[in-house]
Amino acid sequence: MAPRRARSIGTKTTQTNRVATPASPAGQAPTQPTGHHAAIAVRHCSFGYRDDPPRPALADVSFEVAPGELVAVIGANGTGKSTLLKLIAGLLAPDHGEVTVGGREVRGPDLGVGFVFQEPRLLPWRSALENVAFPLELAGWSRGAREARARDLLRLVGAPDVERLRPHQLSGGMRQRTAIARALALEPAVLLLDEPFSALDALTRERFNVALQSIWRTTGTTILLVTHSISEAIFLADRVVVLAGRPGRIVAQVPIRLGRPRSLVDLDASIVSDVSAAIRAALEREELA
């Protein structure tokens, strides 16, 4: 697959950032300047689950993600991170506000948006190859074409040898790689990742972060990644959006001015601890408030 990514890598190498950008007092975070259209734009979105009692999940959330950007969303449990991704994916509709992807308002699931769930959610009766080919099958691709594409994708995510295996025969890591390959099948402009590596051990997780960075650089897909891990967010993202409170709102957006491509040793740089401290400070400020 030809790389679609046009942006230069490593342009931010010499830049440093030691200060978090706090949200406005009203909880509305400043948005990044964008070109013609933001890849993702969330404007004044609120959402609550209509349970008994009702559970407000997000309150007046606004931010944008530029095309090709990799943004991490970080926050404690219950701050609406997964809900935010489902709003962007069109799996939920906001109670107030608007979500656009590529300039178009989200009114339901869109094939231009790939979603990797927290659990791999592979179909247990299908092989890894058939799972990756699943969205292509739904889209009406011929058997030969979808199998060829699925093979390419399994190779891209570093799982070329598992195509005949069923999910229960795969390791947790391979299952998640397969799920990422499936999400990339229709070449989405936007990829949403909901804590995709949370079930993996620390070492495997680091390896996967390197792999994800490589996939992002190869495909040029805009990525919005939900994670609990500050170091993972710093390693992968151009910017970290910090969600806090119940219902969740954005309390800070922290740019990560580390060069690309990043390696795991970059996590030892002093900027990382500074950014990490800024994110923690934003979370603690909210807790104290």
Add this chain to the structure above:
Amino acid sequence: MTRHVLRDFLPVVAVATGFVIAWKLLVVIGGYPIFILPPPEVVAARLVAAWRDGTIEPHVVTTLSEILLGFLIGSGLALVTGYALARSRLAERLLSPYLVAAQATPILALAPLIALWFGTGLASKVIICSLIVFFPITVATMVGVGSVDRQLLEVGRAFRATPLQVLTRLEIPGALPAIFGGIRVGATLAVIGAIIGEWAGGESGLGVLINLARGSLFDTPLLFATLVTIAALGVALYWLILVVERRLVGERG
């Protein structure tokens, strides 16, 4: 392959051998006459003779036709009803009490009525088979479809699967293990349904042959040979379904 066959079939053969030995011992120790409890070798000889002289074959064909037709119609209706019950709360509320009431009514009591209404031909037996097959497959389908992982359905939504694609690519494959549980039970019940239908009235079939062997022919070995044939029919159907199930459901971990 040989090891696989040995592992699967050796225990079955061992149990069957043990049963025949116990049966023979019972006859010998009890001193029962043939017309009360014939020994296994006499039943085996009668079974072979009945197949050779064409006594059993037409009855097997009749019963098998009733079973297959009744099973196909009953399971087809059950799959549709079970799906509706799983996906529509209204359908569940409307139909559930009647389904339970129908299941609670003994088929033995209904069979003569059905024979009265639909005659003693194929139709009444097929209806009885369908009725007896219907409930377990309906319940299994309802449970199976209802328990399809909602997270997988959300994956389908995320990829904009149409309702038909959700049904064929997610719900049916996801519910198959449970549905096959019901089909296995249904297949064995279909055999019972056909025999009950034939007892309620009929000119041919293994149920009729049992009545003939017991009553007018007074041929107890033939009665046992017919029972063995019925049991073999049930086992063959069950195994056939297992083979299809293994092919369609496969290993899921």
